[in-house]
Amino acid sequence: MTAAMRADAPATDGLDEAARARILAKAALFAPPSNELADGRRDLVGLSREELAAAMAEIGEQPFRAKQLWHWIYHQGVTDFAAMANIAKPLRAKLAERFAIGRPEVAADHLSADETRKMLFRFRDHEAVETVYIPDVTEDRGAVCLSSQVGCTLSCRFCHTGTQRLTRNLSAAEIVGQFMAMRDAYGEWPSPKGETPRLLSTIVLMGMGEPLYNYENVAKAMKIVMDGEGIGLSRRRITLSTSGVVPMMDRAGAELGVNLAVSLHAVTDDVRDVIVPLNRKYNIAELIAACRRYPGASNARRITFEYVMLKGINDSEADARRLVELIDGIPAKVNLIPFNPWPGSTYETSSGNAIRRFANIVMDAGYAAPVRTPRGQDILAACGQLKSKVAGAA
Ligand code: SAH
């Protein structure tokens, strides 16, 4: 398809359906390993409620057992069947013979001077990802930044993760497992109820990988996280960041209804084609149209446009003016992210003045334009610095 055709052709439902099917088929090629351990037991983490009930039926147990297990796993956070007080001992033993309640292994744990914490989590096949906890500096709350893939196919030019080839997608268990293991580190079990303050109070899908290229596992994990009888984090406390996988944006909005963040980073296709190569497939006009369609966007639930500030590339006053024209009418805020360097990166971050000028133009147009303070830079935990393999390593 030529660029001109691409820009003019409004995606009909039929076309979108075909595009979605292609994206899901590609995701399946990078499927995670099964939930079976080396000793034949199966990990219960990551199963949907229905799958958990089916697992109980398979061993001849009643459906209410699944409800009990769900509570122990996601509300109490236990990893040992022996702790399940309302289940009789013989059944606990039977469960322990067949199943496990897994966590990723903590392969590294770094604490930044600003309290940001980065963990390297290793999974059963020895693949690993990084997960970051970013505590609020003034209040007892904070965001957990989850990874969705080992590596990324998209190679955005300013992103460290983009230099790590995609090895595979993460399973729902591995996505929810990052959050649960991070909660273990802070002892935040049982899951706080309702509006009780939480240290780990929000989830941002902004770690390694493109979540909409691993949609099914991400969606399954988020449904587990949002379940009110378990972790119980509301969709308002979850933000999914995408570099612009347009056909999947509608589906995520309709099915999950989580907050959306869009990695815009440039306001002309010429620039975006280079720094976010996915733009050659879904250009700015298509991306903005998908944002306008995103269900649930309102003043209370604004779309976040992420904009990495790259000196001399995308940070002029003309760029800022073009940005506000592009997003005109969308309930939105613009998150300005000073570029975080990483070993081998070639860009420079914009000057403080350039960022202020840019922010002022956006704010004058009526949009919030917070400048994201880099967190955890000393441990390479800031946006775009994550990578779980070093060059040359297997
Ligand atoms: N793949 C998804 C989510 C992960 S990246 C996405 O691209 O949206 C989270 C955010 O950090 C994105 O907006 C990403 O573009 C931005 N980012 C990547 N590299 C960066 C860097 N070196 N400095 C600052 N932000 C960066």
Ligand code: SF4
């Ligand atoms: Fe992948 Fe996001 Fe990094 Fe782009 S910015 S390479 S989509 S992780």
